[in-house]
Amino acid sequence: KAGVTQTPRYLIKTRGQQVTLSCSPISGHRSVSWYQQTPGQGLQFLFEYFSETQRNKGNFPGRFSGRQFSNSRSEMNVSTLELGDSALYLCASSLAGPLYNEQFFGPGTRLTVL
Amino acid sequence: SQKIEQNSEALNIQEGKTATLTCNYTNYSPAYLQWYRQDPGRGPVFLLLIRENEKEKRKERLKVTFDTTLKQSLFHITASQPADSATYLCALVGDKIIFGKGTRLHILP
Numbered sequence: 097k098a099g100v101t102q103t104p105r106y107l108i109k110t111r112g113q114q115v116t117l118s119c120s121p122i123s124g125h126r127s128v129s130w131y132q133q134t135p136g137q138g139l140q141f142l143f144e145y146f147s148e149t150q151r152n153k154g155n156f157p158g159r160f161s162g163r164q165f166s167n168s169r170s171e172m173n174v175s176t177l178e179l180g181d182s183a184l185y186l187c188a189s190s191l192a193g194p195l196y197n198e199q200f201f202g203p204g205t206r207l208t209v210l
Numbered sequence: 211s212q213k214i215e216q217n218s219e220a221l222n223i224q225e226g227k228t229a230t231l232t233c234n235y236t237n238y239s240p241a242y243l244q245w246y247r248q249d250p251g252r253g254p255v256f257l258l259l260i261r262e263n264e265k266e267k268r269k270e271r272l273k274v275t276f277d278t279t280l281k282q283s284l285f286h287i288t289a290s291q292p293a294d295s296a297t298y299l300c301a302l303v304g305d306k307i308i309f310g311k312g313t314r315l316h317i318l319p
Binding site: 100139188198 | 252255259299301303307312
């Protein structure tokens with residue numbers, strides 16, 4: 097069974113630009129969660145999508161948004177990039193959600209904002 | 211606000227010994243606690259989940275305890291091996307999921 101895939105793996109952007117990251121979950125998984133990981137703050141929950149609906153959201157500004165398609169693939173968008181958005185962005189898929197089920201993480205997208 | 215702390219940023223353990231990692235939390239009442247392993251350049255890998263009404267959980271050389279009175283979880287790796295070297299993350303699960311910053315474990319040959 098193929099794992100969670102994320103594209104692109106690396107990305108360099110400049111301040112003010114926007115970026116879209118993509119995540120393909122494990123086949124059959126309907127929940128996709130997104131996380132930001134930085135050395136200072138660790139792994140922080142951004143939001144979770146289940147069956148194309150945002151079901152849970154962390155404490156991030158509105159510049160961070162996402163969506164999920166009918167095939168469960170998900171995209172995350174960050175608008176008006178700031179230097180502090182440089183991080184590893186991870187997505188994780190699970191059968192029914194990250195709270196009470198095992199999550200499977202992808203390899204992440206390393207975003208650098210210059 | 212909720213706070214989760216893992217005992218140290220880095221821990222060195224001699225091969226063959228038991229490695230014990232600590233996860234403490236405050237201002238939260240999690241229903242579950244999860245432990246993950248993360249290797250450099252990779253996403254975390256789920257290891258174990260323990261419920262609030264469970265005191266202990268085991269999986270091969272791994273053992274997790276959960277003390278809701280002390281607000282603490284201990285993660286043990288027995289007969290540690292150099293291949294166990296990685297960063298280990300704990301996560302509290304209630305109405306949301308909160309991760310600790312992790313402990314880098316080095317098993318010295």
